[in-house]
Amino acid sequence: MYPRIEIDIKKIRHNTETLVKKCSNSNIKIAGVTKVFCADPVVAKAYVNGGVSAIADSRIQNLKKLKDINIEKWLLRLPAKSKIDEIIEYSDVSLNSEIEVIELLSNKAIEKNKIHQIIIMVDLGDLREGIFDREELFDIVNKIKNFKGIKIKGIGTNLTCYGGIIPKKDNLSELVKIKQGIEKIIDYKVETISGGNSSSLYLLDKGELPKGINQLRLGEALVLGRETAYGKPIENTYDDAFILKTEIIEIKTKPSVPIGEIGMDAFGNKPVFEDKGNMKRCICAIGRQDIDIDGLIPIDSNIKVIGASSDHLILDITKVKKDLKLGDIIDFKLTYGGILSATTSPYVIKKIV
């Protein structure tokens, strides 16, 4: 059945093992982030077999799907007040910045006879989530001290997401200082300093990740073998663990510029075309309703994606050496956005290989 996404879990496990080893040399643990593949339990297990110390997802529905996997679960997106009950039930650790919510978590944890662990999020300038004001931060820690259902497991930050700010020795060193400040207020050790996502990895290679940072939350690095500060491939990893397969439904030679007055395309944009003369084109049975078309990378580099509407993907196959036929399958590697959209699409069949 097509379109289909094939997930090679041996490659995912291999990528995980490579990164677990690389990070453990610097005493860093990894939380494997599952949101990009919609928390498929089989793929999540490949992370676990590869040696991650926790599983992390932004959605509590996803962590619920993974409840039978026996490993620490982290909720990455700040808890919504309306989901406190499920958060206490299905996550062991959550990332937090709001004292009002932390109090609700504490009360619910006490009710369920649990201790919920939190990572206090610090905004180091990317301006997405986290406490920006340091006075507010220590104020909050003073209040948390009295919450019987909460343990401060650690502090963390998230960069290169909204503001595109790159993690550096300078900004990440702040976390180490803040941790020391928190330990002066509470009477136990802060176990974890979570130094960001796949964009912090490049600092490891440069030996510039500040000492004290002992955990990273990795998604893209594990699924695509890429660090995300500069987009470089990581040595000894695969970038093709996820492959999208689509079927050809038309092959014809046509001009490269449409005939007639050009109005708007199916999405309200006025398209522009470059005249390359006649080209051999094919249509695959997949479109913008199925996945994010910009996330497709043809494995045969002679194939060029030239456009797509809701249900049709148009490819330039003029330079393809193989004699393609109707019903043949075209394979694509995927970007992060491509994997995200394909694994959450109800129109794309998922197959573990």
Ligand SMILES: *Cc1c(COP(=O)(O)O)cnc(C)c1O
């Ligand atoms: C998605 C997410 C991550 C993982 O990011 P990658 O770039 O895929 O490594 C880490 N932390 C938080 C808070 C996230 O939302």
